[in-house]
Amino acid sequence: MAPRAGAPTSIACSTTRRLTAALVLAGLLGASATATARAAAPVAPAASVASQAAVDRLGRGTLVDFVELRTVTAGQARQELRDDRWDPGTVRDDVTLYRLVYRTVDATGRPTTATGLFALPTNADRRLRVVSFTHGTELYRRDAPSTAEDTWGIAPALTFASAGFAATMPDYLGQGEGPGPHPWMDIPSETTASLDLLRAARSFADSRGRSLEREVYVSGFSQGASAALGLARALRSGADAFFRVGAIAPISGAYDFRRAELPALLRGDLDDKASVIYASLLLVSYNRLHHVYDRPADVFQPLYAETIEGLLDGSHTPTEVLRGTPENIDGLLTGPGRALLERPTGAFAAALRETDSVCTNWRPGVPVRLYMAVDDQEAAPANTAHCQAALRATGTDVRVTRYGPEVTHSDSNRLGTAVVVRWFRELG
Numbered sequence: 001m002a003p004r005a006g007a008p009t010s011i012a013c014s015t016t017r018r019l020t021a022a023l024v025l026a027g028l029l030g031a032s033a034t035a036t037a038r039a040a041a042p043v044a045p046a047a048s049v050a051s052q053a054a055v056d057r058l059g060r061g062t063l064v065d066f067v068e069l070r071t072v073t074a075g076q077a078r079q080e081l082r083d084d085r086w087d088p089g090t091v092r093d094d095v096t097l098y099r100l101v102y103r104t105v106d107a108t109g110r111p112t113t114a115t116g117l118f119a120l121p122t123n124a125d126r127r128l129r130v131v132s133f134t135h136g137t138e139l140y141r142r143d144a145p146s147t148a149e150d151t152w153g154i155a156p157a158l159t160f161a162s163a164g165f166a167a168t169m170p171d172y173l174g175q176g177e178g179p180g181p182h183p184w185m186d187i188p189s190e191t192t193a194s195l196d197l198l199r200a201a202r203s204f205a206d207s208r209g210r211s212l213e214r215e216v217y218v219s220g221f222s223q224g225a226s227a228a229l230g231l232a233r234a235l236r237s238g239a240d241a242f243f244r245v246g247a248i249a250p251i252s253g254a255y256d257f258r259r260a261e262l263p264a265l266l267r268g269d270l271d272d273k274a275s276v277i278y279a280s281l282l283l284v285s286y287n288r289l290h291h292v293y294d295r296p297a298d299v300f301q302p303l304y305a306e307t308i309e310g311l312l313d314g315s316h317t318p319t320e321v322l323r324g325t326p327e328n329i330d331g332l333l334t335g336p337g338r339a340l341l342e343r344p345t346g347a348f349a350a351a352l353r354e355t356d357s358v359c360t361n362w363r364p365g366v367p368v369r370l371y372m373a374v375d376d377q378e379a380a381p382a383n384t385a386h387c388q389a390a391l392r393a394t395g396t397d398v399r400v401t402r403y404g405p406e407v408t409h410s411d412s413n414r415l416g417t418a419v420v421v422r423w424f425r426e427l428g
Helices: 032-040 052-058 074-083 149-161 186-205 223-236 256-269 272-290 318-323 337-340 346-356 382-392 409-427
Strands: 065-070 095-105 112-122 127-134 166-170 211-221 244-253 368-373 400-405
Touching: 065 074, 065 112, 065 186, 074 127, 074 149, 095 149, 095 186, 095 244, 112 149, 112 186, 127 149, 127 186, 127 223, 127 409, 149 166, 149 409, 166 186, 166 368, 186 211, 186 223, 186 346, 211 223, 223 244, 244 409, 256 272, 256 337, 256 346, 256 382, 272 337, 272 346, 368 382, 368 409, 382 400
Parallel strands: 127 166, 127 211, 211 244, 244 368, 368 400
Antiparallel strands: 065 095, 095 112, 112 166
């Protein structure tokens, strides 16, 4: 979950302009049988999504097209990062930014395309270490990294690439220039979109006379923190024949909706407007994939039941979404809607178990660090504590860096990224 700084929260921050948060879920409307089967399926590592033969058959990761967006000199990178309150201290190289269009699969496993940002340092290195950074929640599809018009959307890629890494930032399904609605907080499709962008980036780099190292340093913010763990888990379990995970550094994630995020949201511990947006996204997006309600009026108050699904279709700006939603949870949800979030059942509970599995029952086998804001008003701090405990239960040594007090959700992205890029450089 998370946007930038400025307005009430990441939502508000990125809200008057965008809402970079960390909870995104909105898949394509598949056959009800497919959605039901997917929701009821036992949770398994997202990595074992497909064999290499299946990947090859579907053409996943095939580069379809690319657009050279612009070249940013080192001096320009320092200025742009500084102006948007990011740390420019590791900038050394000019960077060229590209939008890649590539083949992947949608949330029901059908072939589709997606877009993502690929940033290459313009230095003499032929072989490059690679970072995958997955972004926070964006309400408006054009705020995704490869189509963003502001520094916030590209800052992590600019930070890592100007420090000498090749950097990928997937737009996710249904954002940027990808077709269809966005499956918010759907870990399997976030994982496939991230992994397939890495494959496309490798092909593109080869065509430029560059090559990518096998080890992928994985990071992400808010919604992207869970996506980063999904990708790391996939790489760890051998989902790709070439890439493997090298280190993991998620920032301010909502890793445990059932036991951390939703209870805090319903208690009023988080920012009111952010809670409204995330609850709306969760219900609307999960319903598209898992059928968690029959009619919007079953879970949303009459004033919003007829408009909320259309409002969250990716074509509306954060400002439009903020104006079209109530100021607090009580104004949004019906009694049954609140009860569903308090005590998830059926397909909704099954979907949340999958979302909440990113830290559980697997051993990364590589260095892991978590970053969070102690006063976070969007991603409840308990999320990070639960993730750390789950990973430690598998024998993983997890260090947590805490920022605060008064560090906002979006500022934890700026602070965390500054530390992560230095840590990744030390690991080389």
